[in-house]
Amino acid sequence: MRKFKMKKRLLWCGFTFAVVLLILMISTESNIIQRIPFLDVTTVNDIRCYDEVSTTKSSLDFDSETNYIDKPTSGRNIFFHETSCFGDEGLTLNARQACAIESAARMNPSMTVYLLFISKSEFSNSTREIVRHLLNYSNVRIRHIDPQKYVKETPLDAWYTSGVLKKSHWPVSHMSDILRYLTLWKYGGIYLDLDVVVTSSLENLTNFAGAEDWDDVAAGVMGFDMSKLGRRVADACVRDLRKNFRGDVWGNNGPGVITRTLQKLCATTYARDMTTNRCHGFTVYSPSVFYPIHYKKWKKYFEIKDSNVTLKILNKAKAIHVWNNLSKAEKVRVNSNVPYAVIARNYCPHSVFTSLKNDRRICWIMKTSVIIEQLRAICRTLVDYVTIVLRLVANEHWTKSSAVMRKQRAFFVLCCLLGLMIIVCIFWEDLSMILFTVISADHVSCWYGSSDPDIMELGEGEWDEQMLIPSRCIFFHETTCSPPNLTPQQACAVESSARNNRNLNVFLLFFATKQFSEKSKRYIKILETYDNIYIRRIRLSTYIIDTPIEDWFWTNIRRLWENKDWLHKDFHDYVRMLTLWKFGGVSLNLNSVVLTSLDKLTTFTGVQDNRDMSVGVFGVDTSTNFGRNFIDACMEIIKSTNANSYLRYNITRVITEAVWKLCYQRNDKECRQFTIYSPEKFYPSFPDSREVHTNKTRAKEMLKIEKNAMTIHLLNNYNRSTEAWLSNVIAFKMAAEQNCPKIYNVILLRVSRTLTTRNSTVLLSHSTRIGQLSTLDVMAQRIFKGDNDNYNGITIDSVEETCDNKIFTQRLKDSLEQWIKDKRRTIWFRVHIPHTEWIPILTGHGFIFHHSKEEYVMLYRWLPTNEECNVPKYAHTYLGVGAFVFNKNTCEILVIKEKYAPTKASWKLPGGYVEPGEDIETAAKREVLEETGIQADFKCLISFRHGHDYSFGCSDIYMIAYLTPQNFEIDKCKREISECKWMKLGDFMQHPEVHANNKTLAAKTIDFLQHQMGIVANYGVHPITKKQICVYSVQNTDSENTSVE
Secondary structure, rough: OOOHHHHHHHHHHHHHHHHHHHHHHHHOOOOOHHHHHHHHOOOOOOOOHHOOOOOOOOOEOOOOOOOOOOOOOOOOOOEEEEEOOOOOOOOOOHHHHHHHHHHHHHOOOEEEEEEEEEEOOOOOOOHHHHHHHHHHOOOOOEEEHHHHHHOOOOOOOHHHHHHHHHHHOOHHHHHHHHHHHHHHHHHHHEEEEOEEEEEEOOOOOOOEEEEEOOOOOEEEEEEOOOOHHHHHHHHHHHHHHHHHHHOOOOOOOOOOHHHHHHHHHHHHHHHHHOOOOOOOOOOOOOHHHHHHOOOHHHHHHOOOHHHHHHHHHHHHOOOOEOOHHHHHHOOOOOOOHHHHHHHHHHHHHHHHHHHOOHHHHHHHHHHHHHHHHHHHHHHHHHHHHHHHHHHOOOOOOHHHHOOHHHHHHHHHHHHHHHHHHHOOOOOOOHHOOOOHHOOOOOHHHHOOOOOOOOOOOOOOHHHHHHHHHOEEEEEEEEEOOOOOOHHHHHHHHHHHHHOOOOOOEEEEOOOOOOOOOHHHHHHHHHHHHOOOOOOEEEOHHOOOOOOOOOOOOHHHHHHOOOOOOHHHHHHHHHHHHHHHHHEEEEEEEOOEEEEEOOOOEEEEEEEOOOOOOOEEEEEOOOHHHHHHHHHHHHHHHHHHHOOOOOHHOHHHHHHHHHHHHHHHHHOOHHHHHHHOOOOOHHHHOOOOOOOOOOOOHHHHHHHHHHHHHHHHEEOOOOOOOEEEEEEHHHHHHHHHHHHOOHHHHHHHHHHHHHHHHOOHHHHOOHHHHHHHHHHHHHHHHHHOOOOEEEOOOOEEEEEHHHOOOOHHHHHHHHHHHHHHHHOOOEEEEEHHHHOOHHHHHHHHHOEEEEEEEOOOEEEEEEEOOOOOOOOOOOOOOOEEEEEEEOOOOOOOEEEEEEOOOOOOOOOOEEEEEEOOOOOOOHHHHHHHHHHHOOOEEEEEEEEEEEEEEOOHHEEEEEEEEEEEEEEOOOOOOOOEEEEEEEEHHHHHHHHEEEEEEHHHHHHHHEEEEOEEEEEEEEEEOOOOOOOOEEEEEEEEEOOOOOOOO
């Protein structure tokens, strides 16, 4: 009997363990095993086909000397690679891979799409049908490559032949890395992974890559063209691959190569800082363009839950990466509505049709997913059930029950607690709040409750991780637990911040869990038309996890929810501070209108009133040491408060003590980075409406005040006179009409009702002046806003102006009239491609062209009639640099012959043009390295020549720099250089194939070597612009005296 009981207990223990394991498997979202390559049993390392001799003619050889049928067009190609070796079953291409190829061909009809195989096998029976459909596209080519032939006469020739790939832990994957960079080096174009679906044309993209997140650049989608920049990046990638190849690190040779290359090119570490200007014209697209779903959330592609939200994100991308290494086992019915299936039906219909034939075999996968969702629901129900049991225990009738009943209930409770222990590791965030549920009040119930499915939680989607760019966001908070009711004034605050800060993301964060009202939903639909607005919900019980105030919160929770006034005011500010601790950025109030860009703000605060210095607006730049130290100090002060002192610590005191701690106690030299703005910047006061009535210039004064402010606030609790309150409302209305035009009509109705309700007499007595202001602010709406410059000019950007082409002419006339009255000098219009219809209208009103770039054209008009136009012409001089690389030990200089020269090739110094944003010193070292493979140190400038009427009629300055070599083994650029060698300086001066100008420059260098006087670079900071500058001056150099033959 005892053994039977023991077996029974063991069976129950085993069953309990199995249940826990099942729940863990169901709840796991990270798929750790698949993320670690050496734990993935599906990893294939068969590379025998790399050395096999081809015996089949199933497809043409690519890059063959005898194949002239489809030589790649320079830079107009899209490449896919399949580097697996296939056995007797034949060469296999699955439906998802076919979808990638088909979508690229459909969306880029003018580009040739290549699928390059290494395997020599024939196509399998299942693949022949897929291939037949793909070849229906006239721009698809399926070709075979021989790796040993493919690397011939490339920088990887000797390196690959050495057999380094065979030592790799993942040779198939690393061969794919090698081929993508080598193919772009050879032919130029775009490389795509076979798990990418192209959803937009890539034909106009040149020299680009995509960031996987805001730290790293990925290698699944990238393109290098045949321009100088494209060749520079391609060369650098191939060289980096050869130098830093590691067979024991999975991602070192793919994303690692492009990341390291761009870190050097852009002189920065993180992808978020790799701007086009900083990267000399190379574009690193944000994660939303090619990797809209982060790999940690890859299941979003295959889940019906929130599919509409996911599709909205995917529709903004140019291509989507579905993370095949993680998702390859995920089966999808092609007629389902999961996001991947929807995308596939739209962009690769033939591939979908082919896979439809075998769709029935995977129906059980869908059934399994339904069962999993049901199990999850059961677990959630169990949590609620335990809550009920705990309430039952707390019931007063418990003590009145009989002893037998108490024992039965005790046994019942123990069983429920056992179930609680089983799921505690999975649903801890729910269980941690169960006891609080029993005793909590309604005004804090949203801290832990379930949210309405229409309101996404912050961080719930992978797009939040991508859009929460550190210190590049604006946050609004609504921390009450009442039903979410978004007012038109609040909606205006959000719209104005998004409209005036296009390069910042705006988050509206709610605590409330219930559904929005119908009126609120109307405003939300309007706000969602902006692609940089995100409306999210915060669950406080999880929001505070792993933050400095987590323990403080749970210790003081009872006192917190007892004080409603403190919750709605000071605790609201604590949550705002917590958000900036997490993400950095700017925190604004919902009763404001943003008037201008806040992009340049760093760590700051804006006070509401000079009398009590109370803080209302604040921001933290966590990318700086001071910003991080400041916000950490604020959190430490909050954490140090207790149940007896927290009422005294409002946000003003927290910030004041943090500044005192950093700037006075520690004497932090970086405190100059902290700015305290006076009320005029964020809380400007306006003249009483009586004064506006008696003096019309007061109305213009209102506009002037708004012009100098960053925000204004609608002060509902204004405690001054009715006249002052009315002026504030009118100013708010004027700002709203210009800065939140989509919400303005609703706001206007609301303000009118407010005026009527508050004081109808005041409204009637001021009807005349309101009419005057209405005319004035309507006129202001018609004047182009623009940005002022230091020369009393103004620049209007077509992207920043919401102006219908039909009314553009009239707005331009009205604006010119006003600008002439204001005695403006130069008016600039930056017209982007979508607004090219403005150009003939502008030229018809006296504007002339100044310059153009890839994305816009700039026009200007000089307004003063009594002054001669002094607008400088656009950049009119090219700057080049030649490098005199001198080996003093052998008295030799480094010389080259260009492969493509305008005249007969002659020996010359290595060099080229200085790129935008590049120093002369950097350009000289870069050109030497790119053309000859020699690392050299810059010493000084020696001389320069100046000429006119060069390319496009521009002048040309050619500097000669003196450099000393670090190495002497030449590795010339085969694409640009025909010959390169070290030549005796005396031979160079006498050589018949050296141009007379170059001999003259060499002679000046000889003088330098004898007298040691050169033009030395001295770096500093401009006193006004605070930008780095380089001042060149003649002085004695540190080089040793050298004898010259």
